[in-house]
Amino acid sequence: MSEKKLILKDPGSGKELELPVKESTIGPGAVDLGKLYRKLGYFSYDPGFLATASCASRITYIDGEAGTLLYRGYPIEQLAEKSTFIEVAYLLMYGELPDQEQLTSFQNIILHHTMLNENLKKFYGGFYHDAHPMAVMVGVVGSLSAFYHDSTDVENPRHREISAQRLVAKMPTIAAAVYKRTIGEPFMYPRNELSYCGNLLRMMFGVPCEEYEVDPLMERALDLLFILHADHEQNASTATVRQAGSSGADPFACVAAGIASLWGPAHGGANEAVLDMLAEIGDVKNIPKYIEMAKDKESGFRLMGFGHRVYKNYDPRAKIIRDVCHQLLNKMGNTHDPMFELALRLEEIALSDEYFIERKLYPNVDFYSGIIYRAMGLPNNMFTVMFAIARTVGWVAHWMEMMSDPAQKIGRPRQVYLGPGKRDYTGLDQR
Ligand code: SDX
Numbered sequence: 001m002s003e004k005k006l007i008l009k010d011p012g013s014g015k016e017l018e019l020p021v022k023e024s025t026i027g028p029g030a031v032d033l034g035k036l037y038r039k040l041g042y043f044s045y046d047p048g049f050l051a052t053a054s055c056a057s058r059i060t061y062i063d064g065e066a067g068t069l070l071y072r073g074y075p076i077e078q079l080a081e082k083s084t085f086i087e088v089a090y091l092l093m094y095g096e097l098p099d100q101e102q103l104t105s106f107q108n109i110i111l112h113h114t115m116l117n118e119n120l121k122k123f124y125g126g127f128y129h130d131a132h133p134m135a136v137m138v139g140v141v142g143s144l145s146a147f148y149h150d151s152t153d154v155e156n157p158r159h160r161e162i163s164a165q166r167l168v169a170k171m172p173t174i175a176a177a178v179y180k181r182t183i184g185e186p187f188m189y190p191r192n193e194l195s196y197c198g199n200l201l202r203m204m205f206g207v208p209c210e211e212y213e214v215d216p217l218m219e220r221a222l223d224l225l226f227i228l229h230a231d232h233e234q235n236a237s238t239a240t241v242r243q244a245g246s247s248g249a250d251p252f253a254c255v256a257a258g259i260a261s262l263w264g265p266a267h268g269g270a271n272e273a274v275l276d277m278l279a280e281i282g283d284v285k286n287i288p289k290y291i292e293m294a295k296d297k298e299s300g301f302r303l304m305g306f307g308h309r310v311y312k313n314y315d316p317r318a319k320i321i322r323d324v325c326h327q328l329l330n331k332m333g334n335t336h337d338p339m340f341e342l343a344l345r346l347e348e349i350a351l352s353d354e355y356f357i358e359r360k361l362y363p364n365v366d367f368y369s370g371i372i373y374r375a376m377g378l379p380n381n382m383f384t385v386m387f388a389i390a391r392t393v394g395w396v397a398h399w400m401e402m403m404s405d406p407a408q409k410i411g412r413p414r415q416v417y418l419g420p421g422k423r424d425y426t427g428l429d430q431r
Contacts, residue, residue: 003021010042019033019035053234054239057401085196085227086106090102090103107196111169114199123143127139138263154250161400164400173190175382176204178382179378180204182381190203196226198214230393235267237258242399246410258388262387262388273305274305274343275383288349290303303350314363325340328372
């Protein structure tokens with residue numbers, strides 16, 4: 001079949017330009033605008049990248065209208081039900097589901113890289129006692145560049161793999177230490193006989209003076225949350241990691257940049273903002289007032305955990321998390337968690353309101369995840385840290401994909417300049 005082309009005509013010069021279409025395996029293709037400036041003298045303009053493909057990728061596919069999410073072609077619902085986070089990490093990083101030998105080997109590598117350099121722990125003591133955990137995460141993960149620089153030749157595939165594995169392995173240990181710092185308890189060393197999530201639970205909630213029994217229910221719930229949060233195409237933080245990495249920057253520094261972007265309340269910081277919002281709403285009777293505020297642009301208030309740039313249908317992850325919420329709270333005995341009840345009523349009322357229906361604003365992945373983390377005993381300001389642990393897999397998978405592309409270039413967008421034209425300097429006495 002001949003290559004699809006788009007014909008552009010410049011109304012000013014009457015010039016025409018044929019632009020090739022880059023076809024996809026599923027979903028929309030993209031018009032290759034590479035020649036646009038050279039031939040017609042125009043830039044493309046798409047602030048916020050609402051209709052811009054920044055790259056070609058084989059990792060994750062989202063159909064926002066249908067509410068579909070595929071990791072390397074596998075539906076998120078099937079992975080959530082049948083897989084594990086470590087297996088999903090292998091799938092996202094290497095492209096295929098591992099066989100038993102590959103899975104065992106990968107699991108051993110990850111579990112044997114969980115320890116931190118003892119000197120790195122000194123950083124934690126330098127932060128203010130009430131620093132936000134995400135501020136500490138940005139600092140500590142960025143500092144990995146100062147410790148693990150034996151394998152950071154980004155042109156070397158083996159070095160890239162070692163750095164990626166180190167990041168996936170060490171994030172739980174770093175995050176657990178961030179939490180321990182906030183509560184003034186001693187850091188816990190990882191235990192290699194535990195699972196990825198079992199290790200994290202023990203490092204967060206265990207103490208040196210007694211044995212810690214991993215609750216299989218919490219372990220499975222955490223593993224499932226991590227599967228759902230592992231990757232999501234070119235979201236803001238992944239795009240940040242790609243952009244930082246495009247200059248050949250150190251991989252640990254690139255992931256620190258991704259953590260910084262994820263922290264924003266419009267992105268991964270929303271899970272913390274949801275619980276803060278539910279606490280502010282306080283009671284079902286106040287919901288209508290907040291729904292009205294969310295519809296009033298002047299109020300500056302948004303319903304956190306609602307809406308998504310891509311999903312114009314239910315976020316498939318939100319549906320799965322909502323069910324896990326029900327099961328976990330029931331099994332943990334707090335079936336009437338007021339926050340969960342409030343969240344269910346808020347969802348019900350919002351989804352029957354014309355404003356939300358018209359704008360296709362549905363609950364997203366952040367709407368319910370915080371309720372589970374809270375049920376596990378974590379404070380609100382640790383929720384985005386948990387998101388960062390899981391999303392590290394997506395960040396390193398995209399970084400590896402980008403850096404292994406021989407055609408990879410530094411990302412250097414242009415602009416539409418609206419500032420003053422050229423003018424001469426005037427001395428102070430003339431102003
Ligand atoms: C994540 O990109 C990803 O994939 C992200 C993520 C991932 O896995 O990486 O899925 C994780 O970040 C999920 C999103 C978490 N953020 C929140 O829950 C914060 C609240 N939601 C929003 O601020 C907003 O919906 C965004 C940021 C998520 C999406 O914003 P867009 O696509 O830029 O949409 P927009 O701001 O242009 O809004 C379109 C309309 C506007 O109204 P009109 O101007 O058309 O009248 O919808 C309104 C907005 O005012 N709107 C909301 C709203 N979200 C959008 N109104 C009230 N409450 C909201 N939450």
